[in-house]
Amino acid sequence: MSIEGVAGESRAERKERTRRAILDAALDQLAETSFDSLSLRQLAKAVGIVPTGFYRHFATLEELGLALVEESFGTLRELIREVRRSDLVPDLLIDRSVEVLAEQLDAHTAHYRFIARERYGGSAVIRDAIRHELGLFERELVTDLARMPEIAHWGAADLHVLASLFVDLMVSASGELVGPRAEQPGRRREVIETLRNQGRMIVVGAAGWQPLSS
Structure with a gap:
């Protein structure tokens, strides 16, 4: 080094x-x-x-940490944004998003191990920066979801609930995929398949949801 x-x-x-x-x-x-x-x-x-x-x-070690947070999320956010811009049916959109996530985690494992650990770590500055980045994901996703004809009548609160489900699912799976258990034979494939199925379940549940707000 x-x-x-x-x-x-x-x-x-x-x-x-x-x-x-x-x-x-x-x-x-x-x-x-x-x-x-x-x-x-x-x-x-x-x-x-x-x-x-x-x-x-x-200027400080925390500034270094903030640079690592920005690096970790920057490329992933742009790639996921490109996936969402494509004209795919929900199942294919979920599959492609999972593929992009898995590829990024493989390419930048050290960055995402840092994020997984520090999301609930001791530095409030780093925790807040990670929370901010996840909030950006959620807000961008809300904007995209609002364009879908099936849920165009939903209010902001319902859209944020749905977006947060997807973001929480992504973060949870990311922690699994960069953790030591992911190195066990078949474990990584199992986590990815579970993530796909959970995403599809969320879509099915959203289709039958009666919005609380409009």
């Missing part, structure tokens, strides 16, 4: 490379410890900078 000079590299490129190295080193440490136990000294040593050099890139 220690950084080395690159011939012809500009100052801005070197700074960005060091920042990236700090983020990666933090993810490595967070595989074994909570964010509250993250060591600035060990982080700097892993990157190959002095501890004070950290502050050229992040």
Whole structure:
């Protein structure tokens, strides 16, 4: 993880490379410890900078944590957004959303282990940032659900309940898929299939729901 000079590299490129190295080193440490136990000294040593050099890139450790939260959710949100824009029937939409989620978790396991642990972790700042990102998911989903003819007559409260069910389901499955049990033979496939079926059950239940508000 220690950084080395690159011939012809500009100052801005070197700074960005060091920042990236700090983020990666933090993810490595967070595989074994909570964010509250993250060591600035060990982080700097892993990157190959002095501890004070950290502050050229992040004002505080919590700012580093916020950058990790933003990274973790940014790509996933855009991919899920693209899936929702496609003209798919509900079952296919659920299947594709599950596929995208599983692919992202495989590609960025360290990020989502960090999210799964810190969602209820010791840092209030990180918890609030994760809650904010999940809230963005929910609000975007509410907007999409409101366009569906079958539930166009639903009120905002009912749409938020439905959206929150999908978001909670996604978060729960994500924690399972990046947890140690997912490494057991067949466990990952079982979690993904269960997630698909649960999503379909929510759709079936929504079809018969009598809205409480309009």
